[in-house]
Amino acid sequence: MLSEQDLIDRIVTIKNLNNNCFKYLEESSKGLLTQQIIYAVARLVTKKMEPVRLSEIAQSIFNTTNKAQQDNIRLTIEKTLLKCGIIEKLRYSVRDVRYILTAYRFQKTQNIDSFRGDRLDNIGQVFELPKNLWPIPDEYFLLKTTKNSLEYTLKKINSDFDSGSIPKGKYENMVLDLNDKLEKISTTIRTKYDKLDLLVIK
Numbered sequence: 001m002l003s004e005q006d007l008i009d010r011i012v013t014i015k016n017l018n019n020n021c022f023k024y025l026e027e028s029s030k031g032l033l034t035q036q037i038i039y040a041v042a043r044l045v046t047k048k049m050e051p052v053r054l055s056e057i058a059q060s061i062f063n064t065t066n067k068a069q070q071d072n073i074r075l076t077i078e079k080t081l082l083k084c085g086i087i088e089k090l091r092y093s094v095r096d097v098r099y100i101l102t103a104y105r106f107q108k109t110q111n112i113d114s115f116r117g118d119r120l121d122n123i124g125q126v127f128e129l130p131k132n133l134w135p136i137p138d139e140y141f142l143l144k145t146t147k148n149s150l151e152y153t154l155k156k157i158n159s160d161f162d163s164g165s166i167p168k169g170k171y172e173n174m175v176l177d178l179n180d181k182l183e184k185i186s187t188t189i190r191t192k193y194d195k196l197d198l199l200v201i202k
Contacts, residue, residue: 010103016107040060077089104133144197
């Protein structure tokens with residue numbers, strides 16, 4: 001299965017798509033099977049934190065694992081989303097084939113021919129799938145929650161000390177301990193989740 005870092009890399013990556021492929025993400029494609037598949041795969045991967053099977057995608061979209069519906073999804077993926085590089089097909093064994101998004105952020109581009117040679121131009125803003133569909137590890141949220149809690153506690157202790165509610169010796173020990181814990185957690189977030197953190201909090 002994919003590592004946690006692989007999932008994070010897919011979140012922070014911006015995938016370039018030409019207009020013929022980017023259209024599957026646009027409002028005009030809402031309700032079409034191609035876009036339903038994209039969002040179904042995103043939801044399922046976020047829930048399971050691993051690539052998903054055709055049967056799971058069919059269940060999510062059609063509320064059935066009927067083979068005809070699975071074949072319909074498979075053909076749609078192979079003819080469009082695989083060719084565009086929006087979805088990746090992973091074969092773990094003959095009977096275990098799974099799917100995952102290559103990215104969660106996409107940029108529409110176009111090739112421009114000029115006397116200086118071909119170049120790739122960006123069109124519009126980067127399109128992001130909703131953050132609640134990103135496969136963000138539980139540890140990240142736990143670290144952020146703990147960090148916020150420590151910062152709040154530290155602020156409260158400083159306020160209590162200023163008002164004379166905490167003796168100086170006890171205050172200094174508590175602040176030293178909290179700052180030490182806060183630094184360790186902040187270091188872990190910077191080391192493991194730096195790029196992800198910038199996207200989540202923006």
